[in-house]
Amino acid sequence: MPTSQIPMEGEKDAAAVPRCVGCGSPVQRLYVQYSPGNIRLMKCDKCKAVADPYIECEFMIILIDLILHKVEAYRHLLFNMLYLDSDAYKGVLQSSVLAYIFLDAYKISFLNTATLDFNSLLSAIWCCTKILTGALVENFLFMLFILVGLEFVLKLSYNIKRYREVMSAIIISSYLKLFLLSTMVWEFPLSVIHIVNVFVLSSNIVALRVVTQSKISWCVGICCLAHGARILIDHWLLELL
Ligand SMILES: [Zn+2]
Incomplete structure (x- = not known):
């Protein structure tokens, strides 16, 4: 049988x-x-x-197709490989959120290397606090912009389950942020940060399209708006630090 x-x-x-x-x-x-x-x-x-x-x-074939932004590979990842609401999915999500916040904090410190002061213990603690707060605020506002954009476009009627699906897809599809880990080992120009941001943006667009099945133009608009807000927050933090 x-x-x-x-x-x-x-x-x-x-x-x-x-x-x-x-x-x-x-x-x-x-x-x-x-x-x-x-x-x-x-x-x-x-x-x-x-x-x-x-x-x-x-897995390497799937990873290559994900990097090539094939919609089929994203459907496999989001619907078939990691079932929504499964324990494996939740575990991957929690790990991803922690990793991304850490990487965003690293990105902020990378962009502000010249102005950061780690000479004394107190100033180092203060700098780390500001960087971590910046990463948390940046991610919170980014996700808020995505959800507000979706509510405006798709009229989800404050459906919490749909919100969770979208947030999960956005988090999982930001896997290209992990490339920032390599900048901790090798020396890269500042432009690498912006290139990674562009790849994360395009990956988020594909994932949003897959999970909402809405028009690509709406997905591009919502993701560009949220990423634009993130860039503005980065500049704002740059001035604060
Ligand atoms: Zn079919």
Whole structure:
């Protein structure tokens, strides 16, 4: 008797339903497993293509397609690889939030290297406090702009679950921020920070489009607005430090 990785209907809520990576339609299951290592990929009822061919791909292939901003890879990541509301998803989210706040704090200190004063313990503590506060404020306002933009455009009627889905997608799709870790090891020009920001912006646009299924123009507008606000906050912090 073949088994499936998707429980029967009723055991999971709608958010856990996998999607076809080609058309985005919900599918009952992605594959049927006959024995360990012996699976058959299921087809989508709507587009008749294999629902998620990434299941058989190495992680590097998925990562390359994510970097290339393929919508199919984002659907695999957000709907099929990390089920919304699953424990794995929550764990990845919590780790990502902590990592991003740390990296944003590092980015602020990187942009203000010349003006930071770490000569005494007190001034170092004061600088770290300001940098960390700046990173928290920056991320809070960024997410607020995204949600306000969505409410204005998509009329989510203050649906908390939809908000969480969007916030999760934005957080997960900001994975390119991790590239900032390399600037801790190797010396890079300041422009690298801006290049990373542009890649994060484009990744956020794709993720927003995937999770909301709205027009690309709206997603571009909302993400550009939120990232613009983030840049203004960065400049404001630059003057404060
Ligand atoms: Zn399909």
